[in-house]
Amino acid sequence: MTTMPLVPVEAAPPCDSRACVLETRGLTKSFGGLVAVNAVSLRFLERQTHAIIGPNGAGKSTLVNLLTAHLPPSGGRILCRNTDITGLPAHRMTGLGIGRSYQKTNLFPSFTCFENCRLAAQTRLPTSMRFFRPAARYREINRHAEAALDLCGLSARRDRVAGTMSYGEQRQLEIGMVLASGPEILVLDEPLAGMGREESERMVALLRGLAPHFTIILIEHDMDAVFSLAEVLTVMVNGTLLETGPVEQVRASVAVRDAYLGDGAEAY
Amino acid sequence: MTSIPRPVAMLLIALVVLLALFPSCGGLVFPAKHAFLMQKLAGIMILAMMAMSLDLLVGVTGLVSLGHAAFFGLGGYALAILSPEYEAANIWIVLPAALAIVAAAALLVGFLSIRTSGIYFIMVTLAFGQMGYYLFNDSRAAGGSDGLSIMETPAIEIAGRTLLKLADSDSFYYLVLALFVGTYALLRMVLNSPFGQVVRAIGVNENRVRGLGFDPVRYKLAAFTLGCTLAGLAGFLAAAQYGFVNPTMLSWHHSGEALMMVILGGMGTLFGPAIGAFVFELARFGFESTTDHWQLLMGGLVVTIVLVLPRGLAGLLLDLARRGGKQP
Amino acid sequence: MSVWFILIQVLNGIQYGLLLFLVASGLTLIFGLMGIINLAHGSFYMLGAYLAYWLTGATGSFALAIVLAIPLAAVVGLVLEAGLLRTLYRRSHLDQVLLTYGLILIFNEGQRLLWGGDVHSVAIPELLTGSVRLTETLSYPVYRLWVSLVCLALAGAMYLVIQRTRFGMLIRAGACDRDMVAALGIDVKLLFAAVFAAGTVLAAVSGAIAAPLSSVGPGMGDTVLILCFVVVVIGGVGNIKGTFFGALLIGLADTFGKVLIPDLASFMVYAVMAAVLLWKPRGLFA
Incomplete structure (x- = not known):
């Protein structure tokens, strides 16, 4: 993988005084030769809804599996409240306040x-x-x-x-x-996947009710839902961070528009 | 645990009452064979305890063990080895000691086998079961393939007074009945406990349980140890009943039969495997008395059950009860 | 204990290991390709031994007996696969265990019906009766060497088939990804039937050539089956190379166990398995 992140990985702006509850530093996962997640550094703040979007194969689900210890990382570190939790077994995550839902009903x-x-x-x-x-x-x-x-x-x-x-x-x-x-941190892997319009609306309402009380890391394809729920938006492409920041800023970003949101945005 | 529908529960209670009445009333119905049948029924109840304990592993936790008989046999051998030669063993000493030995063995075997899963687990438990078989079969101290005799069956004493001699067939029958019902109650209680919720869930989807925040290995090991120890209790009783032990108690054919009882009865239901033990043993008894080649019929029965009754007799009963419950 | 004595035990161990390999390879290939755990595999070994006994008696020639046993075993394998095992491909391991356990009961009883409960022996063919003299007191039977050579030749042939032919390629592909073979547009039914029959024949041939070395009697399939499970656990399911080395290891462990600590001989094999499980739970070559 040759693509470098367009935005320096340390660039998560300190514009927010809320505590950082979960953080990744240079998190990397490769399967054989394929680098699914490439040096991703992200900070997730307390009671913030942080959406991660990207086309299929961008590495979002792998990132979720790394964050919840369902996969061991090939490189980089994960910190929970400034404690290194890299390599802990999956069943320890709940005790740390990290709860996850699955893309396929589980x-x-x-x-x-x-x-x-x-x-x-x-x-x-x-x-x-x-x-x-x-x-x-x-x-x-x-x-x-x-x-x-x-x-x-x-x-x-x-x-x-x-x-x-x-x-x-x-x-x-x-x-x-x-x-x-x-949990304090909810890692939600495509909660709207496969839902009809009515069901989606109910789920978005449910998540909106939760948002003030939890740190939510939301992987989602439904852009309307993402824009109505998220404060911070991260765009991933080919396993790397394309852009991350407040929703409006990322939405306005030329790079993101070109690479991803562009004309095809409706498709997601 | 989803509760048992009332008609099925009534049926089970009726069956237990019949078992309880057999020593006093059975003679009226089967005057010629009363003593023989009582012994047979006690034997079947012991096997039913083994089947229920295996259900905890196979039906509930999803651990398909083909080595269960090894723990059954170990319980029996423990009694035989711990019994003094010329007097009745004190059950307050030998029973806890035997169960502790079985539990320790189960913990060790479980620790090694639970590192594997699926088909490996089946093969590894089978292999460890055979290891136990050969251990007693090859060892001269344990009597080799002839096994050991227990000269005096244990007695239950309190403060120096003998309360119950297991050699007495009525006392033994009631003791077995009490332990049979007790085993069911104990397993039912465990299944309803927080621990039971976790192991039931492991049987359905182990990875999800890990994702929820439980370490499945520890819970599987605990379930394995508990199930095997109860099998050891059954083996202890079997040894006390027959007055001798031999390596076939541990053989994998015996494990296979226990598995058969679980499936025939309906796995995961606890009462099903107990029923399965009765039906299996009575079928064998029937086949044995009609033909020399009863194994052929037994094999045919097994193949048929797998093909046509995947949820076993309990599944059948539960379906009937549910259908019956909807009509009125 | 002299060097020659140890050499003899090593040869015995290798010979036993090679026999186990032939039986276990069928077991592991069938599992790798079809996902079936077949407890009745040991019965095929017993079948081979009884066929050797029966046909040698009937034809007067051990060689002819083996030649005739091969198609008979293949037919048994094909009939079982088509009649029963085919229904099990999509079912749980538990169902497979039970159904194939039921088959064992039927096989054992069939054996008693056809050949009775006695233990028989098969004479070593005249050509191979001699022994190689090693020292003044020790010698090694030619027949055992011949068995080892036959096993090695069959193992080599198996290697060539699996590595070099299209049939072998399909087996390898299927062991990696069962659904892929179906996607290749191959008659999977035919492939499965062929592999199952091949596994049956391998086990039966092992039983047949082992017949003159040991007695032919009821229950002989069980011991082999369980040792094969140990071999497969050690080598890793579906892994032919692992099965080969696992079989040699177990053959040697069993042989030396019997010589060194006769009281706990059968224990040795399982101790080896326990050690491997502690160290590499998914097999030595996983």
Whole structure:
């Protein structure tokens, strides 16, 4: 890969006084000869919605998998609140307050909605190596699960078996599960993928409600949604950062227009 | 765990009540064969305990183990080796000791096998199971392929007074029944606990569980150890019942049969594998008494079950109950 | 313990390892290509041994027995593949384990029906009865050397087929990516059937040529099956090279185990497996 980032990687502007909760420094991932993510340095601030866009194959999903330790990086570092978390196993991310949703619906289809959320909420316990008291009698956990169902708008579906719900509802539940684990940082991998217009609108409303309370890292193709939700926008092309900054600034950038948003913007 | 529909629960309770009444009333129905049938039923309940414990691994956690019999046999051998030669062993000492031995072995084998997954796990558990088999088969101290006899079956004592002699067939039958029901209750409790939620989820989608923030390896290891230890308890009882142990208790054919009971009964349901054990053993009993070549029929039965009843008898029962429940 | 004695054990170990390789290679190829775990693979080994016993008795010639056993084993493989295993390709490993376990029961009982429960022996063909004298007291049987050579020749032939022919290329491609072979527009059914039959024949031939070395009796398939699993675990599933070295390692471990610590002989093999699992859980050559 010869393309160099057009914007210097250290250029994330210190225009914001909010604390940086997650940061990547020169993060790189290669699969054999293919460099999927190339020296990406980004800073994600507290309670900021940070959207990452780019054409298919730009490395967005790989970046998500790196941020959530689902893949080990080939180079570079990841810092969470200034602590190096590079190389920690995936199951440690929840404890660090990083929750993620998946691009392809990834829940437990034989569990009810509530059980799905309760399982996620159980990560709040120091350990789930508890064999005797029924899970139903852990009040605190159940309360968090109910609250998450409420937040994602599925209270009415509490006892439905997840696999029997509509696609849009399963996507909502996916968000509910992330919330139930009590994260501070939400890494959402294309939450709107495959949704109809109505379902999308419901999901955007849901995310807008969450935005003031969480750091959200949003991978999304739907530009309307991105522009209505994000404060900061990062554009990736071929595994590198093309541009990153406040939404309006990036939107106005000539490079981005030419490379990506241009005429084809509607297509995304 | 989704609760069991009422008609199925009633059926199960009725079956347990029948089992409980058998020692006192069975003689009226089968006067000639009462003692034999009681022994047979106790034996089947022991196998049902083994099948339920295997269900925790296979049906719930998704760990397809072909080495389960090794832990069953180890429980039996532990009793045989720990029993004093000329007096009845005190169960308060030998049972915990036997279970501790089995648990330690399960922890070790589990630690090594759980590093692998899928087809590797199947092959590795099979291989470790055979390792146990050969360990006892080749070792002169453990009686080689002839096995060991237990001269005096253990007794339950409290403060020097013998409460229960396992050699007494009625006492033994009730003890087995109590432990059989107890095993079910214990596993049901564990499945409803936070731990149970995690292992159930691992059985469905291990990667997602990791993504949620649980380390699947630890939970799988704990489930493996618990399941194997319960199999050890069943083996302990089997050794006490027959008064001897031999390496075939550990053989992989025995593991295969336990797996068969789980599938026949319906995996992941806990009560299914128990039913499976009864049906499997009764089928074998029926085949054995009709033909010398009963294995042929058994093999045919197994192949048929896999092809036509993938969810087992429990699946059938649950479907019937649900359909019945919708009509009124 | 003299150098010659150790040499003899090494030769025995290699010979046993090569036999295991022939059986295990079929197992691992079938898994690599079709995703099927076949517990009944050991039964094919037993089938080969019984065919050798039966046909040698019927024809009076061990060589003829082997020649006749090959097409018979191939037919058994083809019938099983078409009749039963084909339904399993898309099903879980658990179903495969159970169905092929059921097959073992049927095979074992079929063997008892056809040949009874007795243990038989097969005479070493006259041409190969001699032994090579090593020292005044030690000698090595020619037949064992011949078995090793046959196994090596078959392994070499397998290598050539897999590396040099279109058929082999498809097997390699399929082991890497099962769906790709289907996408190439090849008759996958035919390919699977051919590989399954080839695996069956390899196992049966191993059983046949091993028959004069050991007794032919019930349950002989089990031991081999489980050792083959150990070999495959050590070498890595679907990995022919790994299977080859894994088989030699296990053959040597088993042989030396029996000589050095007879009380725990069978234990050795599993200890080796445990060590490999600790070190490289996905196999030595993964």
